[in-house]
Amino acid sequence: MNIRPIALLWTILLGFVIGSHALPAQGPFSADRLRDLVPPGFAIGGVMGGYDTPTFDSPPLEFAKSEFNAVTTKAFMPFGPWSDPNLPIDTSGLVNNVNWARSNGFRVHAHILVYPTENVRLPWFRDLPNDQVEATLQQYVTTMASSTAGDVWVWDVVNEIIGDNGDVMDADGLRIGLGSGDGFIAYKEYEAMGSDYVRKAFEWAKAADPNAILIVNEYSAETINDKSDRLLAFCKKLRDEGVPIDGVGFQNHWLDTRYEPDFPSIRANFQRFADEGFQLFITECDIAATITSDPQADPPNSAELEQQARSFAELLQIALDQPACQSFLMWDFTDETSWLQNTDFTLTLADRRPGFSDTIVPPGSSMFATPLSGGDGIIPITPKPAYFAMQERLAGRTTDFVRLSSGWDRSSSYLARFGFPDETGNYVPGSEIYLETLDDTSRQWSSLIWQIERVESGVFRLRNQWRDGADYLTRQPSSNNPSTAGASIALQGLNEDWLSQQWTLVPQGDGGFRMINRWSSPDGAFTREASGQNASGDYVPGPEVRVYPVADWSSQVWYFERVDQLQPAN
Structure with missing residues (x-):
C-alpha cells in the first residue's frame, strides 16, 4: 500500500481510525449491485x-x-x-x-x-x-x-x-x-x-x-x-x-x-x-x-x-x-x-x-x-x-469481448466456432462448436472470440465473432421431442425470446462461472465432454461440449478472458 502518494515518510504508522461524521444520504441502493x-x-x-x-x-x-x-x-x-x-x-x-x-x-x-x-x-x-x-x-x-x-x-x-x-x-x-x-x-x-x-x-x-x-x-x-x-x-x-x-x-x-x-x-x-x-x-x-x-x-x-x-x-x-x-x-x-x-x-x-x-x-x-x-x-x-x-x-x-476456457485442462479448452472449406477452398463458419488449444496462431482467430451481451443481471447471450448471421450459442431441442430441451449445443441466429440462447452465470469464487442454460436449467450446465479414459481409468478431456445436470466437475467451470474487440477474420 502507498501511505503517501509522492514523498513517503517512513515514520508513518498505518491504522484504521474511525471517523465521526457521515455525509447526508444520497439515495437508496438499487437492486443491481x-x-x-x-x-x-x-x-x-x-x-x-x-x-x-x-x-x-x-x-x-x-x-x-x-x-x-x-x-x-x-x-x-x-x-x-x-x-x-x-x-x-x-x-x-x-x-x-x-x-x-x-x-x-x-x-x-x-x-x-x-x-x-x-x-x-x-x-x-x-x-x-x-x-x-x-x-x-x-x-x-x-x-x-x-x-x-x-x-x-x-x-x-x-x-x-x-x-x-x-x-x-x-x-x-x-x-x-x-x-x-x-x-x-x-x-x-x-x-x-x-x-x-x-x-x-x-x-x-x-x-x-x-x-x-x-x-x-x-x-x-x-x-x-x-x-x-x-x-x-x-x-x-x-x-x-x-x-x-x-x-x-x-x-x-x-x-x-x-x-x-x-x-x-x-x-x-x-x-x-x-x-x-x-x-x-x-x-x-x-x-x-x-x-x-x-x-x-x-x-x-x-x-x-x-x-x-x-x-x-x-x-x-x-x-x-x-x-x-x-x-x-x-x-x-x-x-x-x-x-x-x-x-x-x-x-x-x-x-x-x-x-x-x-x-x-x-x-x-x-x-x-x-x-x-x-x-x-x-x-x-x-x-x-x-x-x-x-x-x-x-x-x-452491456457487452464485452472474451475468450472462454474450461476449468478442465484450460490450455486446450478454448471455446471456438467450427469452420469448413467452401467450394472455393476458403473456410467459412459452421454451426458447430468445439474446444481449441490457444497458441500464437489460434490467438488471431475471431472464431475464439465471443461477444458477451448482458440480458439482465447475471444473464447473458454469447455471440461468436466469426460471423455469418447465425452466431449465438444455443441449446438445441431434443431429437425425440422438439419442444423439449436437448443436450447438444450449436450456433443459431438471434431470437430474443429464446431461453435457449440465454445463459445464467453463477460465480464459483475463483473467477470462474458455471454457465446454466435457461431452457431447463436443472440439466443445463455447459460442460466439456470427456473423450474416454486413459490406462489408469481417469477420464480424459475431449474437444466437444454439451449440457448436463449440475455436478461438482471442473469441466462445468468456465473462465472469461477479456480481449480487444477487433480481431482478424479466420
Whole structure:
C-alpha cells in the first residue's frame, strides 16, 4: 500500500481510525449491485481490514458480501505474522481472512510478501546479519504463500520498490533505502542481496503457490512519467530474465484535491504495459473529496463530491476499456473505516504542476476518499455520488469481448466456432462448436472470440465473432421431442425470446462461472465432454461440449478472458 502518494515518510504508522461524521444520504441502493454489473471475470471490491481481523461480522464486510466479488487481505511482516524471530511465522490471520473470503465467494488479492519500507521498521529484521537475510526472506515468502496456496487469486509479491525522483536509486530505478544524506536508512533486502531480492521473491512465491498471479504493486506510476518509465523497464527486464512476473498493480491513490487525474495519460500508460503482455490491476484506489481537519463542520461540498464521482467513474471506465486490466479494487470502500479519515500520520502531497509547492497534510485530517459514507457500525453505509457514477458506467456497459476456457485442462479448452472449406477452398463458419488449444496462431482467430451481451443481471447471450448471421450459442431441442430441451449445443441466429440462447452465470469464487442454460436449467450446465479414459481409468478431456445436470466437475467451470474487440477474420 502507498501511505503517501509522492514523498513517503517512513515514520508513518498505518491504522484504521474511525471517523465521526457521515455525509447526508444520497439515495437508496438499487437492486443491481456493482458485482452484478461488471463483466464476467472482472474483479471489483476492496480491502477487508487488518491482518488480525478479530471478527468477520463488521458492517463493511457484511456490505461487501452483497456488493463485491473480490477482496484484498493484508498481511506483511511488521504487522503480526512474524514479530519475533524466535517464534514460528503466524499464518493464522492470513489463512482465516482467505478462508472467510473464499467461503463467501470472493476472489482474493493478497497483500503483501516483501515490503521493504515496512520491513525496515521491524527491529529484529533491521539488525539481522546480511548473510541471514536471504534465508529469512525465503522462509517468510514461502511460509505465507504456501499457507493459502490455491486459494489466492493475485499476490502482491513486492510493494513500492521503484524510486521517486529525489530518492536514492540504483541503475534500474529501485529505491535502495529511505531518505537521503544523514537521514538515509538502507533497505535491509537491498543491502544484503542487491536487486536480486526482487527476482528471488517472485521465484519463491511461484514455487509456493504455482497457480497465483504474481505482480509488483506500485504507487504514483499510473500516468506516463519518470517513475512508470522505470517500472516498465524493470518489469520487462525481470520477464526477459525468466522471472515469473505476471503483471503490475497500480495503486491509484489520488489525494490532491486541486486537480483530477490525467485520464488520457493513464489510458496511454495502461496500454503500453498491456502491449508488453503484462496483466494489469487497479489495487488500492481511493480519491479524496476534500481535505479537512474538522469533518463534522467541513464535509465536502456538492462540487467536491461531483469531482470525486467523475474521477471514480473515469478510472473505472479506463479499467473496463483496457482488456488487460482485471480489477478495480479500493483500499477502503467506506469513509469511516478509511485510513484517510481522521488520520494519525503526516502526508506530503508533491504537486507536479508549475507554481505549486508540496502540500503537507497534518495528522487529524479527513478526506472522505471512498464511494460510501459510514461503515463504522454507528453510521449506516450510504452511497455517495461516486458510487452512483460507478454504477451508471457499469450499467451502460452491456457487452464485452472474451475468450472462454474450461476449468478442465484450460490450455486446450478454448471455446471456438467450427469452420469448413467452401467450394472455393476458403473456410467459412459452421454451426458447430468445439474446444481449441490457444497458441500464437489460434490467438488471431475471431472464431475464439465471443461477444458477451448482458440480458439482465447475471444473464447473458454469447455471440461468436466469426460471423455469418447465425452466431449465438444455443441449446438445441431434443431429437425425440422438439419442444423439449436437448443436450447438444450449436450456433443459431438471434431470437430474443429464446431461453435457449440465454445463459445464467453463477460465480464459483475463483473467477470462474458455471454457465446454466435457461431452457431447463436443472440439466443445463455447459460442460466439456470427456473423450474416454486413459490406462489408469481417469477420464480424459475431449474437444466437444454439451449440457448436463449440475455436478461438482471442473469441466462445468468456465473462465472469461477479456480481449480487444477487433480481431482478424479466420
